[in-house]
Amino acid sequence: MLGVKFKEILDSLFLKELVSGMAITLRYMFKPKITIQYPEERTPTSPRFRGVHVLRKYEDGEERCVACKLCEAICPAQAIYIEIDETSRAEKRLTKVYDIDLFKCIYCGLCEEACPVEAIVMGPYLDVAFENREDRFYHKDKMLTNGDKWKPVVDARLQADAKYR
Amino acid sequence: MTEFLQPIHAFGNDTFGVLWPVVWNLACIMIVVGPMLGAVAYLTYVERRVIAFMHVRVGPNRVGPIGLLQPIADAVKLMFKETLIPIHSRPMIFLIGPILTMGPALLAWAVIPFQPEMVIADLNIGVLYVLAISSIGAYGVLMGGWASNTRYSLLGGIRSSAQMISYEVSMGFTIIPVVMLSGSLNLSTIVEAQKNMWFVIPLFPMFVVYFISVVAETNRAPFDLPEAESELVSGFMTEYSALTYGMFFLGEYANMILVSALGSVLFLGGWLPPIAALDFIPGILWLAIKMSFLLFVFLWIRATFPRYRYDQLMRLGWKVFLPLSLFWIFVTGSAIHLLNLL
Ligand code: SF4
Ligand code: SF4
Numbered sequence: 001m002l003g004v005k006f007k008e009i010l011d012s013l014f015l016k017e018l019v020s021g022m023a024i025t026l027r028y029m030f031k032p033k034i035t036i037q038y039p040e041e042r043t044p045t046s047p048r049f050r051g052v053h054v055l056r057k058y059e060d061g062e063e064r065c066v067a068c069k070l071c072e073a074i075c076p077a078q079a080i081y082i083e084i085d086e087t088s089r090a091e092k093r094l095t096k097v098y099d100i101d102l103f104k105c106i107y108c109g110l111c112e113e114a115c116p117v118e119a120i121v122m123g124p125y126l127d128v129a130f131e132n133r134e135d136r137f138y139h140k141d142k143m144l145t146n147g148d149k150w151k152p153v154v155d156a157r158l159q160a161d162a163k164y165r
Numbered sequence: 166m167t168e169f170l171q172p173i174h175a176f177g178n179d180t181f182g183v184l185w186p187v188v189w190n191l192a193c194i195m196i197v198v199g200p201m202l203g204a205v206a207y208l209t210y211v212e213r214r215v216i217a218f219m220h221v222r223v224g225p226n227r228v229g230p231i232g233l234l235q236p237i238a239d240a241v242k243l244m245f246k247e248t249l250i251p252i253h254s255r256p257m258i259f260l261i262g263p264i265l266t267m268g269p270a271l272l273a274w275a276v277i278p279f280q281p282e283m284v285i286a287d288l289n290i291g292v293l294y295v296l297a298i299s300s301i302g303a304y305g306v307l308m309g310g311w312a313s314n315t316r317y318s319l320l321g322g323i324r325s326s327a328q329m330i331s332y333e334v335s336m337g338f339t340i341i342p343v344v345m346l347s348g349s350l351n352l353s354t355i356v357e358a359q360k361n362m363w364f365v366i367p368l369f370p371m372f373v374v375y376f377i378s379v380v381a382e383t384n385r386a387p388f389d390l391p392e393a394e395s396e397l398v399s400g401f402m403t404e405y406s407a408l409t410y411g412m413f414f415l416g417e418y419a420n421m422i423l424v425s426a427l428g429s430v431l432f433l434g435g436w437l438p439p440i441a442a443l444d445f446i447p448g449i450l451w452l453a454i455k456m457s458f459l460l461f462v463f464l465w466i467r468a469t470f471p472r473y474r475y476d477q478l479m480r481l482g483w484k485v486f487l488p489l490s491l492f493w494i495f496v497t498g499s500a501i502h503l504l505n506l507l
């Protein structure tokens with residue numbers, strides 16, 4: 001009993017706990033760092049990850065979207081705005097304007113679910129930082145370009161998830 | 166050193182005549198203060214890097230090679246922000262507050278000896294001068310808190326000055342054994358007295374108490390209660406912005422460097438090498454190495470320990486450190502008397 005008490009006093013007199021705590025931090029100083037250098041390195045994401053939207057094309061370069069406005073109708077945040085291109089013919093209607101307001105979008109993925117032709121698909125990245133308020137609108141051409149650029153990733157993603165749809 | 170300075174003094178006397186001592190002193194001050202400010206800036210960088218490493222992160226590494234330009238970017242950002250002055254405050258006092266925190270930390274360098282004869286003012290009461298000057302910092306904190314026209318800042322200011330004063334007491338008492346052993350208040354003489362044995366060996370407990378006290382006095386973690394961003398929203402400096410806010414932090418970092426220098430001079434033998442064989446390395450480098458080590462310990466402590474509670478802080482200061490240092494003064498005195506050391 002007395003010995004325990006004495007040991008406690010000695011420990012606090014020689015700052016034993018402080019020293020062992022500092023030893024731990026010193027040891028960790030030389031451990032390999034686990035930081036991910038974000039824009040260059042990314043954490044792996046699930047195939048179901050819902051990043052910013054892309055619009056897809058068919059293999060021959062034709063736009064998939066048939067301007068059915070289902071995505072616009074289902075969007076809970078009303079983030080999508082579509083205008084139909086009046087000059088497009090009945091066998092293939094096209095959109096003139098297809099805007100997504102990324103400030104409104106809640107990345108729920110319902111637009112992707114609603115689309116009958118898998119035209120709009122959630123992309124693999126969620127890099128939504130803008131220098132300018134207007135940049136938050138993702139226009140049709142931007143999403144088409146992104147779709148081309150990220151095609152392998154988006155396709156692989158759809159493939160991986162296809163059997164659950 | 167003297168041979169090296171002779172031609173400079175001769176040249177100065179020819180050019181400036183009677184004004185030379187003034188010019189020479191100004192030049193000395195520039196030579197000390199310039200690198201000091203650089204060191205303060207880069208201490209913030211080193212701090213962020215070291216703490217990041219201890220947290221298994223990488224810290225700032227984007228601006229310039231391995232993030233080396235980060236302090237400059239921070240400084241530019243601070244300077245271009247707006248300095249807000251709250252309404253119904255006392256603008257003059259509000260602005261003097263940060264200056265009073267920063268100023269003393271630079272003033273005290275006048276008596277720190279970097280090397281034999283390398284000191285701006287070789288005062289015989291160097292220790293007293295440092296203690297007197299460094300306690301002015303508490304006024305800066307109190308004035309800043311009072312002039313902000315906010316009750317919270319006022320309370321924060323009172324808390325902080327209470328903390329600084331409490332720990333200044335125990336810090337002062339830890340220096341007394343050093344003065345007793347060396348028989349002088351002159352910092353250069355104190356270093357010379359450590360020729361045979363650094364005072365850290367006979368006075369090790371005092372060194373520990375000194376170090377913990379200065380950690381508390383410079384408001385560093387785990388005693389950073391004046392700031393306490395999370396629970397108190399920066400206490401006495403809630404109302405400060407941009408450069409005035411930065412000045413408080415520059416003062417804090419300058420104070421860290423200062424107390425590290427003082428600790429090295431008082432306990433770790435200042436410019437003396439650990440063994441005489443290493444004499445060929447200039448003394449100023451030895452001092453720098455010792456200071457860097459102490460500064461590293463500052464950062465190390467911050468990365469390790471959680472913040473103290475205010476009553477724990479006061480208890481430690483008054484009920485542990487004060488009796489301990491008084492007891493050690495007694496022990497030192499008895500030892501000197503019994504062993505006929507002086
Ligand atoms: S992810 Fe959801 S919120 Fe965003 S556009 Fe699609 S449906 Fe609207
Ligand atoms: S993206 Fe799909 S759901 Fe939306 S309008 Fe085009 S085809 Fe219809």
